[in-house]
Amino acid sequence: MAFMKMTSPHTTRAGDTGDVMKQVILACVPGLITLSYFFGPGTLINVVMASITAIACEAAVLKLRNRPVGFFLKDYSAVVTGVLLGLALPPYCPWWIVVVGTASAIILAKHLYGGMGYNPFNPAMVGYVILLISFPVEMTQWAIPRTMLEDGQGPLGPWIALQHIFTGAGSIDAFTGATPLDVFKHNNSQLVEHLYNSEPIFATGRWAGAGWEWVNLAFLLGGVYLLYRKIFTWHTPVSMLATIFILSLAFYDGGSSHSGGSPYFHLLSGATMLGAFFIATDPVSSAVSTKGRLFYGAGIGILVYVIRVWGNYPDAVAFAVLLMNFAAPFIDYYTLPRTYGHDKARRATEKKD
Amino acid sequence: MTDFVVILISTILVNNFVLVQFLGLCPFMGVSNKLETAIGMGGATTFVLTLASICSYLVHNFILAPLGLEYLKTIAFILVIAVVVQFAKMFIEKTSPLLYRVLGVFLPLITTNCAVLGVALQNTAKAHTFTESALYGFGAALGFSFVLILFSAMRERLAVADVPVPFKGAAIGMITAGLMSLAFMGFSGLV
Numbered sequence: 220m221a222f223m224k225m226t227s228p229h230t231t232r233a234g235d236t237g238d239v240m241k242q243v244i245l246a247c248v249p250g251l252i253t254l255s256y257f258f259g260p261g262t263l264i265n266v267v268m269a270s271i272t273a274i275a276c277e278a279a280v281l282k283l284r285n286r287p288v289g290f291f292l293k294d295y296s297a298v299v300t301g302v303l304l305g306l307a308l309p310p311y312c313p314w315w316i317v318v319v320g321t322a323s324a325i326i327l328a329k330h331l332y333g334g335m336g337y338n339p340f341n342p343a344m345v346g347y348v349i350l351l352i353s354f355p356v357e358m359t360q361w362a363i364p365r366t367m368l369e370d371g372q373g374p375l376g377p378w379i380a381l382q383h384i385f386t387g388a389g390s391i392d393a394f395t396g397a398t399p400l401d402v403f404k405h406n407n408s409q410l411v412e413h414l415y416n417s418e419p420i421f422a423t424g425r426w427a428g429a430g431w432e433w434v435n436l437a438f439l440l441g442g443v444y445l446l447y448r449k450i451f452t453w454h455t456p457v458s459m460l461a462t463i464f465i466l467s468l469a470f471y472d473g474g475s476s477h478s479g480g481s482p483y484f485h486l487l488s489g490a491t492m493l494g495a496f497f498i499a500t501d502p503v504s505s506a507v508s509t510k511g512r513l514f515y516g517a518g519i520g521i522l523v524y525v526i527r528v529w530g531n532y533p534d535a536v537a538f539a540v541l542l543m544n545f546a547a548p549f550i551d552y553y554t555l556p557r558t559y560g561h562d563k564a565r566r567a568t569e570k571k572d
Numbered sequence: 573m574t575d576f577v578v579i580l581i582s583t584i585l586v587n588n589f590v591l592v593q594f595l596g597l598c599p600f601m602g603v604s605n606k607l608e609t610a611i612g613m614g615g616a617t618t619f620v621l622t623l624a625s626i627c628s629y630l631v632h633n634f635i636l637a638p639l640g641l642e643y644l645k646t647i648a649f650i651l652v653i654a655v656v657v658q659f660a661k662m663f664i665e666k667t668s669p670l671l672y673r674v675l676g677v678f679l680p681l682i683t684t685n686c687a688v689l690g691v692a693l694q695n696t697a698k699a700h701t702f703t704e705s706a707l708y709g710f711g712a713a714l715g716f717s718f719v720l721i722l723f724s725a726m727r728e729r730l731a732v733a734d735v736p737v738p739f740k741g742a743a744i745g746m747i748t749a750g751l752m753s754l755a756f757m758g759f760s761g762l763v
Contacts, residue, residue, distance in 0.1 A: 284736060327747070327751075328751070330736070331735070331736065331739050331744060331747060332730070332733055332735060332744065333733040333734030333735050333736070334734065337733035337734055337735070339726055339729060339730065339748065340751055345751060345754075348754050348755060348757075348758075349754065352754060352757055522758075525762070526758050526759070526762075529761070529762050530758065530759060530760065530761045530762050531760045531761030532758060532760075532761075535758060537758075538755055538757075538758025538759075539758070541751070541752075541754070541755035541758075542755045542756070542758065545722050545723075545726065545752050545755065546722050548722075548725035548726045548728065548729045549607075549721065549722050549725035549726075551725075552607060552725050
């Protein structure tokens with residue numbers, strides 16, 4: 220009988236970065252399909268443009284820094300940044316929005332910090348926030364879902380969409396409107412029931428605004444798939460969603476839009492699910508320890524709710540994630556797990572007595 | 573009571589002195605290399621800022637205003653701040669010699685922390701009452717310490733990152749502070 224001579228690790232499953240990133244891209248597909256179904260081909264065009272820009276910027280910076288270009292491109296992390304930013308951007312925004320956002324995400328937020336594995340902020344969200352603050356007009360024009368289109372009017376065709384994105388030709392005002400979170404932001408002294416009946420975005424939807432509820436459920440599906448594949452642990456998304464749920468339950472008085480909307484509404488609108496499963500779980504910029512992830516997720520949940528309900532911006536996932544990215548090293552510092560063999564947690568760099 | 577909460581939220585988050593008003597950047601960049609030092613500096617600045625805004629309120633309302641010398645307020649406040657800092661220095665030297673050694677030159681440098689003078693001047697410009705002035709100074713100092721401490725924890729991590737050579741050290745610190753200030757814009761409109 221011959222024994223095979225093998226040293227550890229004995230795991231057979233490939234687990235490199237590229238593999239993880241490919242799973243994340245795969246898990247984005249349901250959300251992308253739902254977005255394209257409800258809002259037309261704009262998001263798909265965004266994702267393609269952002270991915271190409273991301274790869275180009277990544278290759279250019281790696282070339283400048285004399286790093287192996289092929290090796291780093293194959294880990295797909297730049298593509299993931301591009302895909303996530305493309306999903307978050309409003310459909311049919313001008314092409315330069317996508318390019319500027321992706322370039323600042325890859326160059327400013329990722330490679331100035333040393334590239335893959337060193338970025339303290341989530342690159343896609345840095346790109347998004349820079350765009351939101353610099354170009355508020357272009358960034359707040361969301362397409363309307365197909366349920367709101369008049370009879371006989373189809374969603375924007377890909378050809379017209381491309382023409383509009385690249386040349387600005389043709390008006391698409393008929394295809395843009397307020398998102399459910401916008402509606403709540405601008406009508407803070409009405410009955411929720413009244414809003415649900417009078418605003419077409421709610422009237423043609425089911426629970427939390429036409430289109431948006433399905434988009435969020437699709438991202439939830441993708442997120443559950445990633446959890447099943449053990450790409451990340453449950454702590455961050457569950458604690459973030461639970462915090463949003465508890466806060467919206469605590470402040471919702473059941474009737475007036477002043478009190479911020481029902482838990483369903485907050486969980487199924489805007490970027491809640493995309494943020495919880497795809498943005499907040501970024502392994503580089505989030506907290507590392509188990510306990511730290513719970514605090515980190517809860518912090519994002521609190522900030523999302525506070526800014527949505529009392530702040531100026533209708534959605535807050537990008538801001539909340541950046542703010543908690545800022546706090547993540549501090550959270551890690553105070554939630555060090557105990558090392559086996561020690562009585563209490565201590566830092567590796569700590570001086571010995 | 574609500575007013576006080578509003579002042580605190582406003583100074584800590586919405587109008588954060590460092591990341592929104594860009595005051596006190598010198599200690600923010602200078603003392604943020606280590607977390608422990610940053611916590612000490614935060615404590616010292618909180619002590620000085622609260623005391624300085626109280627003292628400058630008293631000086632402004634009971635000495636300068638009755639004598640009609642309001643145009644001297646900048647120079648008077650600088651004097652008050654210098655005295656308070658000297659007092660804080662002696663206080664820390666006696667109570668915590670270790671912190672005194674760690675803070676070193678940065679302790680007297682609180683004198684030139686423009687956030688301290690900024691708070692005093694804003695207090696008179698906004699015609700705050702005594703309690704409001706004290707709370708405004710306290711909130712400003714809390715906001716300063718809050719971002720300073722978080723920033724120092726992050727800089728400890730940045731110190732080991734593979735940052736491109738031209739961006740090492742203060743440059744990447746400035747970029748991080750800029751990105752943070754972008755994120756703090758999310759708080760606008762809270763109060």
